[in-house]
Amino acid sequence: GDFQLLDQDGRRRRKSDFRGRWVLLYFGFTHCPDVCPEELEKLSRAVRLLEREPGLPPVQPLFITVDPERDDAAALGRYVRDFHPRLLGLTGSAEEVRAAGAAYRVYASAGPKDEDGDYVVDHTVLIYLLGPDGLFLDYYGRSKTDAQIAQSVRRHMETYEPLLD
Amino acid sequence: MSAPTMEERKACWGARDEFWQCLDRHADDASKCEKLRLSFESRCPQQWVKHFDRRRDFLKYKRKLETEGYHPPEDAGKS
Numbered sequence: 001g002d003f004q005l006l007d008q009d010g011r012r013r014r015k016s017d018f019r020g021r022w023v024l025l026y027f028g029f030t031h032c033p034d035v036c037p038e039e040l041e042k043l044s045r046a047v048r049l050l051e052r053e054p055g056l057p058p059v060q061p062l063f064i065t066v067d068p069e070r071d072d073a074a075a076l077g078r079y080v081r082d083f084h085p086r087l088l089g090l091t092g093s094a095e096e097v098r099a100a101g102a103a104y105r106v107y108a109s110a111g112p113k114d115e116d117g118d119y120v121v122d123h124t125v126l127i128y129l130l131g132p133d134g135l136f137l138d139y140y141g142r143s144k145t146d147a148q149i150a151q152s153v154r155r156h157m158e159t160y161e162p163l164l165d
Numbered sequence: 166m167s168a169p170t171m172e173e174r175k176a177c178w179g180a181r182d183e184f185w186q187c188l189d190r191h192a193d194d195a196s197k198c199e200k201l202r203l204s205f206e207s208r209c210p211q212q213w214v215k216h217f218d219r220r221r222d223f224l225k226y227k228r229k230l231e232t233e234g235y236h237p238p239e240d241a242g243k244s
Contacts, residue, residue: 116211118212
């Protein structure tokens, strides 16, 4: 399915906008205590490793929030700039975000709010690789290093054959 | 309430690590680390303090399993 979300500059982005591009995608939220910054840091390092290799197509780093209630465009903008200059953050309505997550079987569940209204969102922790036809090709868990991710992406790029026109 | 910035995250993690290192030095006797506990609580959102407390408990439990093995509770499974 196609999703329709907003990036940190308030621009509409559909999944089809990313056709023709390799994408490394992570779902998380800006109020995340440690896992999301660590995974985004790792994702960004993997992208930088790939950027250093001549002749490889560019990889689009992408962050989609699982906490649309708090993560509006401004919050995403403040968050993504700490990781990679090309990291795109996407948000939208609760329904749109839920639909985007469902496409990747992402589990997300907001915990109870404390007296400040703060809460954490329990969620699947994976970095997804999407190929230029928009299809899911691979995923990387917490134990995969930046170098392992870059190596895997490179291998996929070398063996890639388009399935769709 | 804005999410913590990168600087605030690092300050929180640093305070947490100092507190945990103190606990490590004192065999988890939290009464020996009260100052660092307060520093940790002041530098981290309350939700994160809870999250990291649970993380610490989990890491201790995991270490226990790895060193002592698994012992099911005494009263489990008795018919």
